[in-house]
Amino acid sequence: MTTTTTGTAQAEQVPRAGKASEAKASLGARVAARAGGGAMRVFLVLVGLFWLMPTIGLLLSSLRGAEDIAATGWWKVFTAPSELTFDNYQRLLDNSTITDSLFSTVLITVPSTFLVVVIGSLAGYAFAWMEFPGRDWWFLLVVGLLVVPVQVALIPVSELFGTIGIFETTFGVIMFHTAFGLPFAIFLLRNFFAEIPRELLEAARLDGAGEIRLFTRVVMPLGGPAIASLGIFQFLWVWNDMLVALIFADSESPPITVALQQQVRQFGNNIDVLAPGAFVSMVIPLAVFFAFQRQFVSGVMAGAVK
Numbered sequence: 001m002t003t004t005t006t007g008t009a010q011a012e013q014v015p016r017a018g019k020a021s022e023a024k025a026s027l028g029a030r031v032a033a034r035a036g037g038g039a040m041r042v043f044l045v046l047v048g049l050f051w052l053m054p055t056i057g058l059l060l061s062s063l064r065g066a067e068d069i070a071a072t073g074w075w076k077v078f079t080a081p082s083e084l085t086f087d088n089y090q091r092l093l094d095n096s097t098i099t100d101s102l103f104s105t106v107l108i109t110v111p112s113t114f115l116v117v118v119i120g121s122l123a124g125y126a127f128a129w130m131e132f133p134g135r136d137w138w139f140l141l142v143v144g145l146l147v148v149p150v151q152v153a154l155i156p157v158s159e160l161f162g163t164i165g166i167f168e169t170t171f172g173v174i175m176f177h178t179a180f181g182l183p184f185a186i187f188l189l190r191n192f193f194a195e196i197p198r199e200l201l202e203a204a205r206l207d208g209a210g211e212i213r214l215f216t217r218v219v220m221p222l223g224g225p226a227i228a229s230l231g232i233f234q235f236l237w238v239w240n241d242m243l244v245a246l247i248f249a250d251s252e253s254p255p256i257t258v259a260l261q262q263q264v265r266q267f268g269n270n271i272d273v274l275a276p277g278a279f280v281s282m283v284i285p286l287a288v289f290f291a292f293q294r295q296f297v298s299g300v301m302a303g304a305v306k
Contacts, residue, residue, distance in 0.1 A: 064077065161175075193223055263277070
């Protein structure tokens with residue numbers, strides 16, 4: 001009888017201990033949830049503001065006169081908003097060097113991005129789903145090209161471009177960016193295309209689809225997020241590049257990065273032109289990124305869950 005009573009008491013204590021631990025766990029979870037919902041959000045907002053501070057400073061500086069910029073910092077506009085003016089942007093539009101350089105940058109960036117996306121998509125599909133001799137070895141060679149730094153190829157490529165007559169031309173810059181963008185493009189898209197279910201491709205082949213139709217009607221739509229991510233990466237890299245443009249671009253029609261660098265070298269005190277020029281050169285790739293951010297996030301998440 002005593003044993004039965006003791007066993008019953010112990011059985012009652014176990015649920016009570018479990019309930020107590022659950023209450024403690026739920027209390028800790030509630031505290032963590034409140035901390036994550038409140039303090040964490042405040043922390044992330046502060047980090048975001050700190051990260052955006054240089055951009056905000058550049059924007060406000062581009063809206064101030066040269067005298068105001070030389071006298072005080074950009075934060076002065078919060079106490080003297082009358083300093084803000086759009087005259088700097090008017091002078092920027094009147095500066096033919098900057099406007100021509102923006103056109104040259106677009107002329108370089110758009111073809112470089114388009115060629116990398118198209119050729120990388122075709123090669124990625126071939127490496128993922130087509131059988132040909134030495135496919136794996138060729139893909140390893142492409143992966144090996146990822147580790148080749150741009151600086152190593154500057155001198156030999158300069159000699160090659162000089163021999164064939166495309167040195168200091170827009171076409172030469174496009175070819176350089178395309179060549180160095182393809183290894184990453186092929187690596188990224190091949191891995192993404194390889195995750196497409198084989199049954200889906202086999203069903204399309206049974207319906208009479210050839211390789212071209214299979215690529216355009218099945219693979220390309222499914223690979224849209226990865227292709228958008230690649231396009232964003234390539235566009236940002238080419239748009240913000242200065243090293244390759246400084247060496248291979250035409251000195252009479254340089255891209256915006258080289259044009260701004262030349263303005264600093266020639267006219268060190270024309271901050272009223274440099275600030276809006278730098279902000280405009282930064283806004284365009286940001287606009288491209290935000291325009292395709294949904295596809296970019298989809299591509300990143302798709303690569304994470306597959």
